[in-house]
Amino acid sequence: MSFxxxxxxxxxxxxxxxxxxxxxxxxxxxxxxxxxxxxxxxxGKSSVRGKEVLYPQPFGKTTSASQKDxxxxxxxxxxxxxAVGAHGIEADPDRAIFPAVSLETxxxxxxxxxxxxxIVIAAMGSTNVAANNxxxxxxxxxxxxxxxxxxxxxxxxxxxxxxxxxxxxxxPNLARRVKDFQEWYNGRGFIAxxxxxxxxxxxxxxxxxxxxxxxxxxxKWGQGAKDIGGEVKLDSLERALQLxxxxxxxxxxxxxxxxxxxxxxxxxxxxxRHSRIGMVEYESFMARVEExxxxxxxxxFLKTGxxxxxxxxxxxxxxxxxxxxxxxxDGAGGGTGMSPWRMMNEWGVPTVYLQALLVKYLDKLAARGxxxxxxxxxxxxxxxxxxxxxxxxxxxxxxAIGMARSPLTxxxxxxxxxxxxxxxxxxxxxxxxxxxxxxVFIAASELKEKLGxxxxxxxxxxxxxxxxxxxxxxxxxxxxMCGARKFALSYITRDDVTALTREAAEITGIRYxxxxxxEEVEEILG
Numbered sequence: 001m002s003f004x005x006x007x008x009x010x011x012x013x014x015x016x017x018x019x020x021x022x023x024x025x026x027x028x029x030x031x032x033x034x035x036x037x038x039x040x041x042x043x044g045k046s047s048v049r050g051k052e053v054l055y056p057q058p059f060g061k062t063t064s065a066s067q068k069d070x071x072x073x074x075x076x077x078x079x080x081x082x083a084v085g086a087h088g089i090e091a092d093p094d095r096a097i098f099p100a101v102s103l104e105t106x107x108x109x110x111x112x113x114x115x116x117x118x119i120v121i122a123a124m125g126s127t128n129v130a131a132n133n134x135x136x137x138x139x140x141x142x143x144x145x146x147x148x149x150x151x152x153x154x155x156x157x158x159x160x161x162x163x164x165x166x167x168x169x170x171x172p173n174l175a176r177r178v179k180d181f182q183e184w185y186n187g188r189g190f191i192a193x194x195x196x197x198x199x200x201x202x203x204x205x206x207x208x209x210x211x212x213x214x215x216x217x218x219x220k221w222g223q224g225a226k227d228i229g230g231e232v233k234l235d236s237l238e239r240a241l242q243l244x245x246x247x248x249x250x251x252x253x254x255x256x257x258x259x260x261x262x263x264x265x266x267x268x269x270x271x272x273r274h275s276r277i278g279m280v281e282y283e284s285f286m287a288r289v290e291e292x293x294x295x296x297x298x299x300x301f302l303k304t305g306x307x308x309x310x311x312x313x314x315x316x317x318x319x320x321x322x323x324x325x326x327x328x329x330d331g332a333g334g335g336t337g338m339s340p341w342r343m344m345n346e347w348g349v350p351t352v353y354l355q356a357l358l359v360k361y362l363d364k365l366a367a368r369g370x371x372x373x374x375x376x377x378x379x380x381x382x383x384x385x386x387x388x389x390x391x392x393x394x395x396x397x398x399x400a401i402g403m404a405r406s407p408l409t410x411x412x413x414x415x416x417x418x419x420x421x422x423x424x425x426x427x428x429x430x431x432x433x434x435x436x437x438x439x440v441f442i443a444a445s446e447l448k449e450k451l452g453x454x455x456x457x458x459x460x461x462x463x464x465x466x467x468x469x470x471x472x473x474x475x476x477x478x479x480x481m482c483g484a485r486k487f488a489l490s491y492i493t494r495d496d497v498t499a500l501t502r503e504a505a506e507i508t509g510i511r512y513x514x515x516x517x518x519e520e521v522e523e524i525l526g
Contacts, residue, residue: 002026004345005067008042012056012064012341015042052270054340059233059270060128063405065225065335065380070350073333073380074389076504077497080516081483088487098482103474105399105489107147107374108299108325113216115400116145116188117474118391118489120376122328122402123194123218123303125151125230127337129408131173136411138180138191139459140466143447145188147400149218149303150177152196152230153275155204156246159239163246167203170211174204178212184463192216192301196229197276198247200288206295215298216325219288221280221315222305224351224379225336226343229275233338237263240271249274280314289322299325306332306348306379309357316361319373328402329358331379335405351379355394356508362397378402384476391489392497393508399489407466414441414465422461437461443468 008028009017017023018037019030029043039045046053056064086096105118121141124130130137130151141148155161158173174193181191193208195217208214234240240254251272252259262268292300302324304315312329319327331351336344349357355377365372375397377390387401420427421440430440438444441464448456481487484496498513499505505512 003069003071005069006345009040010042010067010341012067013042013045013053014057015045015053016040051272052268054342055231055233055338056341059338060132063129063335063337063408064339064341064344065405066333066345068333068345070333070352072352072501072504072507073350074352074386076352076500077389077393077508077510078500078513079385079388079392079480079484080496080498082485084485086485086487087491096482096485096487098475098478100487101478101481102488103477107376107399109323109371109373111374113147113190113299113325114188115147115190117470118387118400119144119407119470119473120147120326120328120378120400120402121149121407122330122376122378122404123149123151123220123223124404124408125194125337126153126157127232129337129412133408133411133415133462134177135180136415136460136462137408137466138177139184139463140407140411140414140470141189141191142181142184143186143451143459143463144467144470145186146470147190147192148181149192149194149301150174151194152199152220153232155202155207156198156243156248157232157273159242163202166201168207171204171207174208175212178208178214180460182213184459190216190299192218192299194218194220194303196220197278201247205292205297209292209296216301217292217297217299218301218303218326218328219285220303221278221311222307222330223303223336224306224330224332224334224348226339227277227305227307227347228340228343229277231275231338231340232273234271234273235269237271240273243273249276280311282314282318285318286322289324301326301328303328303330305330306350306354308349312349312354312357313361316358316365316373320365320371323371324373326376326400327373328376328378329354330402331355331377334379351377352393352504353507354379355390355398359394359397359509372397374399376400376402378404382406384473384480387473387477388480388492389497391492392494393510395493395496396490407469410465410469411462412465413462414468415460415462417441418461418464437464441465441468443471 002025009015017030022031089096103117106114154174155168155171158171160172162170193214195205205217240250244250289300302319331354332348333350377394377398381401390401391398433440486492498516499510
């Protein structure tokens with residue numbers, strides 16, 4: 001059995017097989033490769049378009065995530081309920097109802113950065129799909145009271161950024177992204193600015209702190225989708241030259257006269273911009289944290305990716321020693337705006353495995369009385385059952401679930417449907433609900449009352465989609481928690497889930513379903 005799916009043919013790279021279901025399971029090739037085929041598969045397309053086929057397509061309009069079917073994932077666990085008691089509320093059927101469940105959480109070394117929901121929208125950087133939907137996403141995060149992180153490369157990708165002596169002094173794009181959140185901020189949640197190697201050289205975080213009023217910053221080691229730096233495509237020679245001059249790796253080299261001639265002749269129509277990989281080292285990491293605090297950062301975060309276990313141990317250790325305010329751990333299998341497609345599927349430690357290691361490492365810190373940073377776990381979470389399992393398996397350390405692709409989907413769909421409704425062209429799928437925003441979007445009336453009619457009219461319409469999606473997650477999570485008799489997030493424990501397979505139990509330490517409550521059962525039965 002192959003765990004890999006979509007090898008050589010996938011919607012991600014717009015490829016397919018000539019022979020349909022008749023293919024070799026390991027290579028992904030058609031059982032019979034026909035001389036005369038124009039090349040529908042990934043191999044065939046690569047013979048014509050080369051490295052262009054490394055990436056999901058069409059760039060700037062899609063997000064993508066791994067198709068790999070990992071041996072153990074969150075579906076290998078079930079949530080346990082009980083018929084007795086209640087935690088966090090009086091054990092009274094008239095009081096212990098699911099709307100009474102509190103989903104408030106807090107991050108920060110002093111637990112003073114409060115969120116209405118245990119959600120952090122993980123970093124969205126300079127890809128077009130994020131930029132084109134940012135105002136909707138950021139406003140949705142703000143009105144929902146959750147955290148959101150501005151990803152890498154936004155300043156340097158800003159064509160109108162002003163850079164003097166190698167440092168950014170003005171970036172309309174970054175300023176707009178920050179304002180898109182701040183304009184709708186209601187006292188809960190946060191916006192943070194992330195930095196990679198190039199951003200750090202440009203002083204992006206210092207600029208955000210000093211000029212834009214940002215209080216939270218995030219150091220980036222990596223993400224779950226890939227183990228290299230950020231990537232985008234550029235559709236003009238001018239942009240390629242500009243970004244090359246700003247210190248990025250741009251392929252092919254736009255300063256080469258032969259490349260320029262080939263571009264103008266139509267041999268290719270896109271350049272690739274790549275970020276550098278960072279080099280983690282303890283002393284320089286601690287020095288950078290101190291620099292940011294001296295620059296005025298109130299909160300300092302770290303995001304790490306699906307690297308090997310030793311790197312996760314480094315992240316845990318460094319975050320503890322630096323008393324960071326949030327450690328986000330992103331497992332393999334999650335989504336991205338642009339990563340090499342096969343890398344997205346075939347590298348890194350999948351989220352369940354990574355979380356199991358994370359808990360072991362944090363237990364070691366806790367056992368010796370060291371500072372344990374608040375944690376967000378990310379990597380493919382989309383629905384309320386995923387959230388409960390991520391919180392439970394990571395209890396008591398996981399304070400929030402990191403999401404990116406699904407909130408962006410909510411923003412994009414909300415934008416598409418909302419703009420259609422406003423123009424009087426309600427999509428057929430939603431005509432049965434009515435003709436107005438308040439009729440089509442189930443949470444729109446609630447939002448209008450909450451914000452006021454004037455503010456509601458100014459709200460980016462995709463934000464309604466984000467808010468409505470989060471409200472669905474919130475009610476679903478409350479229902480699971482009520483069934484487990486846990487009426488606040490702090491009461492969720494690892495015993496609230498069970499492993500359905502021996503392998504899942506062995507990996508995570510979560511009890512196998514046939515072993516759960518064994519001691520209590522003996523007491524009950526005598």
